[in-house]
Amino acid sequence: xxxxxxxxxxxxxxxxxxxxxxxxxxxxxxxxxxxxxxxxxxxxxxxxxxxxxxxxxxxxxxxxxxxxxxxxxxxxxxxxxxxxxxxxxxxxxxxxxxxxxxxxxxxxxxxxxxxxxxxxxxxxxxxxxxxxxxxxxxxxxxxxxxxxxxxxxxxxxxxxxxxxxxxxxxxxxxxxxxxxxxxxxxxxxxxxxxxxxxxxxxxxxxxxxxxxxxxxxxxxxxxxxxxxxxxxxxxxxxxxxxxxxxxxxxxxxxxxxxxxxxxxxxxxxxxxxxxxxxxxxxxxxxxxxxxxxxxxxxxxxxxxxxxxxxxxxxxxxxx
Amino acid sequence: xxxxxxxxxxxxxxxxxxxxxxxxxxxxxxxxxxxxxxxxxxxxxxxxxxxxxxxxxxxxxxxxxxxxxxxxxxxxxxxxxxxxxxxxxxxxxxxxxxxxxxxxxxxxxxxxxxxxxxxxxxxxxxxxxxxxxxxxxxxxxxxxxxxxxxxxxxxxxxxxxxxxxxxxxxxxxxxxxxxxxxxxxxxxxxxxxxxxxxxxxxxxxxxxxxxxxxxxxxxxxxxxxxxxxxxxxxxxxxxxxxxxxxxxxxxxxxxxxxxxxxxxxxxxxxxxxxxxxxxxxxxxxxxxxxxxxxxxxxxxxxxxxxxxxxxxxxxxxxx
Numbered sequence: 001x002x003x004x005x006x007x008x009x010x011x012x013x014x015x016x017x018x019x020x021x022x023x024x025x026x027x028x029x030x031x032x033x034x035x036x037x038x039x040x041x042x043x044x045x046x047x048x049x050x051x052x053x054x055x056x057x058x059x060x061x062x063x064x065x066x067x068x069x070x071x072x073x074x075x076x077x078x079x080x081x082x083x084x085x086x087x088x089x090x091x092x093x094x095x096x097x098x099x100x101x102x103x104x105x106x107x108x109x110x111x112x113x114x115x116x117x118x119x120x121x122x123x124x125x126x127x128x129x130x131x132x133x134x135x136x137x138x139x140x141x142x143x144x145x146x147x148x149x150x151x152x153x154x155x156x157x158x159x160x161x162x163x164x165x166x167x168x169x170x171x172x173x174x175x176x177x178x179x180x181x182x183x184x185x186x187x188x189x190x191x192x193x194x195x196x197x198x199x200x201x202x203x204x205x206x207x208x209x210x211x212x213x214x215x216x217x218x219x220x221x222x223x224x225x226x227x228x229x230x231x232x233x234x235x236x237x238x239x240x241x242x243x244x245x246x247x248x249x250x251x252x253x254x255x256x257x258x259x260x261x262x263x264x265x266x267x268x269x270x271x272x273x274x275x276x277x278x279x280x281x282x283x284x285x286x287x288x289x290x291x292x293x294x295x296x297x298x299x300x301x302x303x304x305x306x307x308x309x310x311x312x313x314x315x316x317x318x319x
Numbered sequence: 320x321x322x323x324x325x326x327x328x329x330x331x332x333x334x335x336x337x338x339x340x341x342x343x344x345x346x347x348x349x350x351x352x353x354x355x356x357x358x359x360x361x362x363x364x365x366x367x368x369x370x371x372x373x374x375x376x377x378x379x380x381x382x383x384x385x386x387x388x389x390x391x392x393x394x395x396x397x398x399x400x401x402x403x404x405x406x407x408x409x410x411x412x413x414x415x416x417x418x419x420x421x422x423x424x425x426x427x428x429x430x431x432x433x434x435x436x437x438x439x440x441x442x443x444x445x446x447x448x449x450x451x452x453x454x455x456x457x458x459x460x461x462x463x464x465x466x467x468x469x470x471x472x473x474x475x476x477x478x479x480x481x482x483x484x485x486x487x488x489x490x491x492x493x494x495x496x497x498x499x500x501x502x503x504x505x506x507x508x509x510x511x512x513x514x515x516x517x518x519x520x521x522x523x524x525x526x527x528x529x530x531x532x533x534x535x536x537x538x539x540x541x542x543x544x545x546x547x548x549x550x551x552x553x554x555x556x557x558x559x560x561x562x563x564x565x566x567x568x569x570x571x572x573x574x575x576x577x578x579x580x581x582x583x584x585x586x587x588x589x590x591x592x593x594x595x596x597x598x599x600x601x602x603x604x605x606x607x608x609x610x611x612x613x614x615x616x617x618x619x620x621x622x623x624x625x626x627x628x629x630x631x632x633x634x635x636x637x638x
Binding site: 150155180250257288 | 453465467469470474476478480481483486487488489490569572573577578579580608610611614
């Protein structure tokens with residue numbers, strides 16, 4: 001059996017795992033993130049890796065390394081995760097996720113990094129970003145995350161680089177998930193879109209959004225719910241997505257004027273679901289704000305979709 | 320005589336030249352930029368280099384290399400400058416400034432780069448930026464220019480990186496020098512401050528700004544005129560500088576949230592004139608917008624002041 005590398009994208013709702021051989025995805029698995037604490041999450045990650053290896057027709061003996069992308073504060077050397085409010089058990093004190101997964105898999109090498117950064121790594125090395133040395137990956141999901149590749153290197157700053165979601169597009173504007181006002185995420189993040197729709201509904205505006213949500217058995221206005229409401233020309237949803245396009249257009253133009261990038265890749269749950277037409281609208285919204293309009297960046301959808309993070313995590317581990 | 324390196328900062332109003340020996344400024348000269356065309360500008364640069372060498376007690380025989388920072392479009396390999404609207408003779412077609420200066424100085428090596436980029440290089444290598452690998456230099460003068468050092472390298476992008484002056488802080492806001500609206504430069508650039516003061520005066524607001532300008536025999540509201548009006552508590556000037564502080568605070572916080580820099584250096588004609596208190600006000604204005612407020616960048620005034628560009632040009636040439 002060829003050498004296998006596993007990549008895990010740990011999220012608040014799901015664990016997505018892929019197994020690579022010779023840079024290609026040869027197996028994958030997906031599971032719900034357990035709600036019962038850090039040990040259960042750790043065990044579920046190990047199970048998902050074993051399932052993906054099995055799907056690839058391999059054995060754990062052929063597993064060379066594991067990469068994990070996680071939200072929260074990562075200390076790569078120690079393999080710990082903390083400050084991750086959406087992953088049960090990872091909210092506060094550091095969890096030694098790397099060592100635990102390693103031990104459960106017979107001592108295999110485990111590398112950890114931030115979930116957004118590994119997703120950018122995935123798109124850059126194996127997805128839409130392959131031709132470029134200077135790019136931004138922006139992930140429009142529950143929040144809006146971003147990561148930068150500059151001069152052919154993933155930029156970390158002092159750990160917090162790439163937060164395009166928390167740049168201001170309207171001072172004093174809509175509340176952001178971070179508590180400040182008028183950020184890109186205030187308008188484009190799924191959680192803020194949902195909260196704004198609820199507040200508008202309470203003020204008397206009619207929307208099909210929450211009917212669609214209930215009919216689908218969802219507790220949240222997912223990207224799929226938003227896409228369905230758009231298809232049915234729901235006025236509130238249309239206005240909210242217009243706002244997301246506006247905020248992303250203005251915020252990404254600011255990034256472009258500052259960094260003169262070759263490409264901007266738009267992904268994430270909502271970005272991937274709304275797809276190329278959404279990306280084209282953002283490109284059009286950014287255009288009037290570009291300082292060098294004759295040399296715009298390429299605006300691209302992701303190539304790996306919801307596997308960007310898992311593939312990037314495998315790349316992090318050498319896969 | 321030790322090896323000398325000359326650095327020239329070519330501007331629309333003046334030519335500032337320094338001569339370095341063993342990384343120290345050992346001579347300098349300053350002249351008005353001729354209004355009579357490219358040949359005259361070229362000759363004035365050569366004269367200023369000779370004058371700075373003479374001031375250092377040296378001879379042109381000891382001149383090892385020359386660096387020139389110029390506004391406009393630079394083709395470094397060819398040593399040409401074009402699209403520089405404020406330098407007479409350099410407005411449109413490429414002027415072979417590098418080869419001309421080289422020939423006049425007996426074939427010495429001449430390097431050219433963008434004026435803002437060399438100023439950042441100067442502050443980074445010989446000024447306030449020495450301890451850092453990740454910084455932004457923002458030059459608040461007639462316009463607002465900026466340059467980035469990321470991971471210990473001056474970032475060029477595709478030639479236009481660093482344009483923090485042309486990021487938006489208020490969509491649909493005040494007119495910028497570039498023709499778009501609501502940029503940092505719209506509020507913080509000296510030319511836009513002057514234009515806004517004129518327009519407010521025409522609408523009936525009283526200001527001492529233009530009296531001070533005339534009494535000083537100036538045709539423009541220079542940084543010195545602005546500083547004097549502030550000292551005299553001129554309400555219009557105070558409001559305009561409050562606006563500059565606000566725009567720089569918000570725009571620089573956006574940069575910080577995106578790049579997680581170690582330091583932001585504020586210089587330029589107006590920035591240097593208003594000095595450390597102005598920089599401290601910008602820092603305070605940025606603070607509420609920082610995504611990681613517990614780890615802000617250092618906000619620093621320049622160390623080299625109006626020599627940043629000339630020293631940086633000399634550094635470019637190996638000095």
